[in-house]
Amino acid sequence: MAVTTDTGADFRTRLQSWLPKLVLSPSLAVMLIFVYGFIAFTIYLSFTDSRMLPSYEWVGWQNYDRLFRVREWNIALTNLAIFASLYIAICTVIGLMLAIFLDQKIRGEGILRPIFLYPMALSFIVTGTAWKWFLDPAIGLENTMHLWGWESFAFDWIKDREMAIYTIVLAAVWQSSGFVMAMFLAGLRGIDNEILKAAQMDGASNFQLYRRIILPQLRPAFLSAFVILSHLAIKSYDLVIALTGGGPGNATALPATFMYSYTFTRNQMGIGAASAVIMLMTIAAIMVPYLYAELREKK
């Protein structure tokens, strides 16, 4: 009798100590297969002559060699550098500004906040056509300004090879800056007011308050925003397809559109896989140091 209860309790303790790992294991398993397994598969494909479907003919570095000889890939990389840096910087600045402004006991905050936030809810399959029209000089903003009597107004960036990438930035900022605003707003609301009051007593100006006390406390919000924005920037695909289709010419191609085009439209899966590997390495180069710093700090 006593013996059975003993093993029962023993079993239960052992179960308890195993439970956390047991609970974690399904997620871990699917992740190892569906993420890291697939990454390994992609790396393998990038060394094969896969075209329409995966093939297992080894060709060494040939795909990488071709990849860097394709002009469009260099355009795509340059575009990503321009796009990602502007997108992240502008979203952060606008998000922070709107959050600070909204934090000033604004009347109607309950209405403004969802207005700033809602673009994140929409995909570019939904808003793409509206953006395209808005940016089109013949029917959009430029035309409207002309109709209102501002004849010299010009806004034809989307038709301009040099400027088109900036219209992509504009639409992307529209979509995500409200989300960044929400993150900063949350950060601001989390700051202890007592500290601020004390500093104010000491005669600190508003500017000083923000620079010395508030912004440093928002560091976690900055980091979260950076992670989310950089992941969105690298994955940006729908946006380009909806707005410019990569044009004028190839002026707005991004690595994600390049990868899709080579893997699926052009039946050059090997080159597509090679470009994916380069993208993953870039992401790793940015993310791993960040993750390392973040996670080490926690301990």
Place this chain on the structure above:
Amino acid sequence: MTMIKKLHMTAAVLALSTTAVAAQEVEVLHWWTSGGEAAAVGTLRDTLATGGIGWVDMPVAGGGGSDAMTVLRARVTAGDPPTAVQMLGFSIQDWAAEGALANLDELAAEQGWAEVVPDALQAFSTYEGSWVAAPVNVHSTNWVWANTALMDELGIEQPTDWDGFVAAMQAAQDAGYTALAHGGQAWQDATVFESMVMGVGGPEFYQASMVDLDPEALGSDTMVEAFQRMETLRGFVDDNFSGRDWNLASAMVISGDALFQIMGDWAKGEFVNAGMTAGEEFQCFRVPGTEGTVMFNSDQFAMFNVTDPEAQESQLAMASAVMSPEFQVTFNLVKGSVPARTDIPSDQFDACGQLGMEQLASAAEGGTLFGSMAHGHANNPSVQNAMYDVITAHFNGEYDAETAAAELVTAVEIAQ
């Protein structure tokens, strides 16, 4: 009727695992999703329904069929291919090479397909001598669409050569109209470009450069001249062309803001929908310089391997229905294209349709029927898109004509 439809739909929604195509059913992947063309495919479904064969619809629009091809790859990789797939040109050959397509030889022999389908089309519908696909239509790309009222107003006759074409456009531009309505998307640029290649170099040069991919032809002075003609056309296009959809360009011709548009015969639907009649309110003629030749692309239903005998039966019934003269007429009347069979009387078609059918038949006989480069009927997708890159970069002013021809050689080499 509606009740049954509703029930059918609810069933489709409720049956969450409808993958396994039941015996008396065909699952069809296609990208004909807009009103008119979808309704045209609907007639095929109705025909099959009378024979007791169900239709599982799987439309995926976007990218001129490229999204549908992506989906197809996922389906085949998962071991669950659809029964029939709308396909263009070289894709059929690629899938046949993978051994994924069914053999339709028996049916084709019985119904005599080989006698009624032009050889140039058969080159795509058959693989190593066996029928693998049923052609639905023939689109032709080297058409000019013109606004009759505007031509009359400017006193322009239908141009018969390149210089006349340029002079007509000059007249329109001088009068303050847009001479050439064009949408700056890669495939549209390429559609215009292939007519220029044909116009400058003629059929042999087109074959050498666009189909055989001879580097000498690709980098030749003739190619430079074709690019120069693109520059000439660029001068007649309005500033706002970039990214414009082709149908909005058609709308410019329809409304009389623009004189010409160079576009495939699917553009006709836009004119007809606007209440215009072919040969009266609007004109169609071959791009000057390309008369006598027809550049085509053809939608076909590629039939995938199915194992179940009853499913095979349904598949054959579908292939047979696609090739029936009735369907070829109904579908193409709506679509603006012409039937893939050359033995169909043209009296139901409008002026442009009749002209197209007549020219298709004579080009097929005279050996001047060529696959369209812009629409994947001259070479495989990687080469086709590599050419797009150069053509569109040049048209947007990144290269001059000489550099463009040189880049074309490199791009094609990398893509091969």
Place this chain on the structure above:
Amino acid sequence: MAAASTENAIRSSSFSRVLIYLVLLLFALFYLLPFGIMLVNSLKPLSEITGGNMIALPREWTIEPWLSAWSTAQIGVQPTGLRPYFINSIVMAVPAVLLSTIFGALNGYVLTKWHFPGATIIFGLLLFSCFIPFQIVLIPMARILGILDIAGTTGGLVLVHFVYGVGFTTLYFRNYYAAFPTELVRAAQIDGAGFFQIFYRILLPSSGPIIAVSFIWQFTNIWNDFLFGASFASGGSAPMTVALNNLVNSSTGVREYNVHFAGAIMAAAPTLLVYIVAGRYFVRGLMAGSVKG
């Protein structure tokens, strides 16, 4: 949990307040503009759109495009409108959101409250998985779904969305629970509470805001996904975005822009609703959790 207060100690002059309101209103206008264009044009007859100024208000108001998009527009060969696909999307999104939220919560709980060797590395791996470009997973995923015999089923699609969502939900819950006092968990443990009991009784009751965040994030991503929906759902069970794409993206057909816009707004309605209704909790959830890092 955190000493959060909507009060702010900073005072500002009335001049700068006017300026602040002005800037906020201008941005509100900027954010509303694309949606406004869609709404206005969905209420016009087609002739007014192709013939005139696309930004102008309708001269003739009509709800015809809305009716057409919902129930009669041609999506494939059947003139069904978007209605049946709406249900498909819900059938797909709800289980996927629930599953990824439940597992995300449990993972977050394990990773913060049950330290074991390698937990940090596992979290790092999960986090990095959020960055995988979806284009590369398409073909291998199709193969695996085929092997599991769930290709083309809603079940398969739910699995796919679970797999690529659980990294995000784990991130949210982990950051949230990291700020949760571990002493409470230890105390409960000493009292003999089990693994699930602690989660159920102690963490879950205070998880409202972060559940809202996870729910909003996942629902939005899953509802808006096109690539997986198009590739892994077969005809009848295709989600809303695929149907919408078929409606607006046909290549060689006539384009009914007003119907397209009406359809687009319908397709976006659920996510919009979620943002507006649950948006308040969203900021609160972020406040209490993830930004604390």
